[in-house]
Amino acid sequence: MARRTPLNDAHRKLGARMVDFVGWDMPVQYSSVIGEHEAVRTAVGLFDVSHMGEVEFSGPGALETVNGLISNDLARISDGQAVYAGLLNERGTFVDDIVAYRFSPERIFICVNSSNREKDFAWMKEHAKGVKPVDRGDDWAQIAVQGPRAAGLVQRLTKTDTSKIGTYRFAEGEVAGVKSIISRTGYTGEDGFELYCAPDDAVKLWDALLTEGQQDGVKPCGLGARDSLRTEMKYALYGNDIDDAHTALEAGLGWIVKLDKPAFIGKDALVAQKAAGVKRKLVGFEVTGSGIPRHGYAIHKDGKPVGEVTSGTMGPSVKKPIGIGYVPAELSAEGSTFDVDIRGRPVPAVVVKTPFYKKP
């Protein structure tokens, strides 16, 4: 029996098409993926992301403990700020990608992928030197409010001055009378918030956002739009673009790896890889022939397999078939060409600058 978020009934009432997503019964779309995608690019969309996991480290030394586990550096940010980071293993490849929230040096809150929730927690418990993690996955629901009208919508429902919450910052407050963590983060390339609340309050918050958002053209959005939006930004998806077979440097996520900070798991491997040179890289490409690249399709050069597509779609905003994939470093420069093997047919593609989507 698939797990359900507190908003499951709300999704069904809205006529969502539900699918099993890593053991969760989740909406893939309500009306149409393209319509929901466009709503997020031009107005505002709501996503139920309550299936994401949360882990908390509380007590003296929490910051140092977490900093030993993640690739980014919590010492470089202030209280009230969040960082995107890798949870890497000794090989410098991904256990998961996470967002770590610094409430204080003694309270760090981490959001992990739902697919990795149990694995991450066990891994953190095993590797944490100091403060022990607490699994808070069942204590939090999460709603993402994304799009150019997200800020206006959330502001009308809260007394917290959201203009003071910069990108990758957060505050605690009430939204629609619901105690929330108001985090200016997201996975769509648009401005917006991720609101964490108690599971019992999720329906109240969701309904308030939907009702108040009518004037903004709000749309509830499913996993389909979430995937096309993030692909257009070349945001990595665990299990597709990043995994335990590719290092953070190969994934082009060197910016979340702070090699000059004190020891963290995976650091030595990445220092060595950087010195030796990164031999394969995750690139964004456009298909110039006819067809759509998909996860798992082979990338060929001169008829020989040299890489693999990790994500691909017809970009609803860029209106082109776009893909993300690993290729040898010598094919990673903008303008490099190769073929994508689309069901046995070589289809030409070219490496382009990412994100694929640029705000007009």
Added chain:
Amino acid sequence: MADNIPGDLKYTREHEWARVQGKVVVVGVTAHAQESLGDVVYVELPKVGATLTEGKQFGVIESTKAVSELYSPLTGTVVKVNDALADNPSTVNTDPYGAGWIVEVELSDPKQVDALMDAAAYADLLKNA
């Protein structure tokens, strides 16, 4: 819209429809099929002159998320393909029984159409799905 099942067409279990016009049959996917697929973003068509075999794959239809095979309801030769789908694949969603048609096939044996479902049988199939 899943109950949109025109009475003058024939149907397959794979949710294709066939409009029989003598020896020539127009083939498309049903309203139910396009609704299940979601936004259609690409249709891979066979070439004019290609031979289709009943029950075998003849093309691919892709939505934002999924890749689905198209199975031929009948055996015959492709005499026309809907090239307009290259620029406007979403026509399959908006007009599955009209402008969203996929191929025209000249049957090798016109009696084949007798094996296809009529609208009532297809409606039953959907009801019991």
